[in-house]
Amino acid sequence: MFLNIKYTPLLLLLVLFSCGSKEYFFENAICIENINTIDPLEGLKENQTIVLLDGKILKIEPTKNIVLSKENTIINGTNKYLIPGLWDTHVHFAYIEELAPIMSNLFLKYGITSVRDTGGKVAIVKKWKDHAIANPTIAPRIFMAGPLLDGIPNVYDGSDPGHPELSIGLNSTEAITKQIDFLETKNVDLLKAYEMLSPEQFIHIIKTANKKGLKVTGHIPLSMDVISASNAGLHSMEHIRNLELSCASNAKELLKERKAMLLAGTNIQGGTLRAAIHKAQQKKAIENYDEFKADSILAILKRNDTWQIPTLALNTFFSRRYFEKKEWQNSYFALPDSIAHYWQNRSEALTQMKASDFRKKYDHWHIKMIKKIYDAKIPIMAGTDTPIAYLTPGLSLHEELAALAETGIPNIEVLKTATTNPAKYFNLEKELGQIKEGMWADLLILDANPLENIENTKKINTVIKQGKIFK
Ligand SMILES: [Zn+2]
Incomplete structure (x- = not known):
């Protein structure tokens, strides 16, 4: 019976x-x-x-x-x-519009049941979020930031395929308030602050977001240092972007130089100006890396509860070289033909290119820094930046988990970065992330x-x- x-x-x-x-x-x-x-x-x-x-x-x-x-x-x-189910906490539905229609399917195929979209045109991302809400068993849960909130000149301005229009260039605090009010009507789940903002704009974004109960993630603006951005209330940092600039023994000098470059470069395309500043400073910063300074910065990030989304597979692209692997290239077959073809060609070309000595050193610095962040008990979330850098939606999250484990973080803790931590980030720890x-x-x-x-x-x-x- x-x-x-x-x-x-x-x-x-x-x-x-x-x-x-x-x-x-x-x-x-x-x-x-x-x-x-x-x-x-x-x-x-x-x-x-x-x-x-x-x-x-x-x-x-x-x-x-x-x-x-x-x-x-x-x-x-x-x-x-x-x-x-796993989370990818750094994705871009709007980066390649042609790819967006198959991204949800790919995420689920690879076991990614929730994603956090960290920047893109709100109309595009919201379309897929609404689709996911209407079809919850065939699409991942989508949490979205709306466009990158950037200063002027903005980096992702639609000027070329490498810089699709993911951002909004904001020239005043009034424009910021208006934009955030608009995004609130679109039910965004968080906001993302970007690299070309002035300190005043950055602080205004956080204050406005706090009033609305929205978290702000982002890149450390080039006009600021990590400590000021964290103390201003930044909830999380993507890619540990620009952390090295603050960890250098000559950090003050570097900041002064950056501010001068920003001032002189207002007529240059945002992506080009940003690249020039990174090129001028990253090497100097890594050469002058100060462990004591890094430890004191991490202590502040811990105290302020500034979470980290390291995108380590992306940041160590030239050293770990996922794009060379057969399994990786095979994943391109699931993509629309023109994209698969382009990614395959680029992967083969990159396979022929060796990483420079600086690149290797910089990648190694990222690996060591992520382990230090973990040891400092700063919460980490797994995210990839798919579909940037030939990171196949879905598969790339597994590469990120592998990269995190390679730093020495125990496997069970790595699993938390893609389950319980993101659930907690969105105050959903009673609903998601555990069995x-x-x-x-x-x-x-x-x-x-x-x-x-x-x-x-x-x-x-x-x-x-x-x-x-x-x-
Ligand atoms: Zn991104």
Whole structure:
């Protein structure tokens, strides 16, 4: 016999305690039987049975405590591993408009069940966010920043394919207020401040955002140092951009030089001016890297709770060289033909190029710095910048996890950067990021244990989005 249980947890518990040998039937549910669960906060639990209903996790029991009726929809989880769905916290739906229509599908295929879009035309990104809200079982959850809020000249101004129009160049605090008011009507989830802002503009963005309860992420403006930006209330930093400029023993001198270059360059295209400043300063900063200064900056980032999205795979592009790998290039087949063709050609050309000595040193500095940030207990989130730099949507998040693990961060902590940490960032830690009763059933079944080898996050057997198996 079997018991027909819809989803009355109290009834279920009563039945469990009173007649443990009976068979259980959960109508319209998916049951995953005898799987090893990896909750990022609670660790590995072997031989668990999970019941999913109405998009959520209804029940978790040790398999020995519950006998499922054959009438249930059952997934045999023997020797498999269940982890929460992953987040990519740095993506751009609007970077290549032609690619946007397949990005949601690719994210889910690779187990990315939530993404944070960190900059692009609001009309484009919102379109895909609305699509995801209307189709929650076939698209990732999308959280969006709207356009990059930049100063003048703005970097991403649409002047060439390398600088699509992702940003808005703002010339006054009034223009900033107006823009943020507009973005609020579009239900943005956060704001992103960019590199060409003046300190006054940057501070105005944070103050205005705070009044509206919006977080501000961003690049450290070239006109500021990291400490001032963090003290102003920046909630998170992308790519640890411009951190090295503040960690140099000659940081004050470098800031003065940057301000002069910004002043002299108002007629230059924003991307070109930014590149010139980076070229003039990054090498000098790395040569004058001051460990003591870095430690004191990290202490301030910790004190201010300034989170970090290191995009380490991107930042170490020339040293780690993901684009050379066969597996990587094979992922291009899923892209529209013209993009696949271009990425393939570029990857082959880059394969022939060696990293300069400075580039290697700079990449190595990033790797060491991310481990220092982790050791300083500053929260980290995994993000990629896909589809920039031939980072295939979805696959690139797994590359980011591998890069984070290579720094020496333990695998379970690396998993947190793509699960519990992003959930907490968006105040969703009671709904997403863990394997717990009552949480959304955004889950991945893996064929191998990611705690043993982080690359096992790629051994995806089944993706479940909001309680439905994604095919
Ligand atoms: Zn980005």
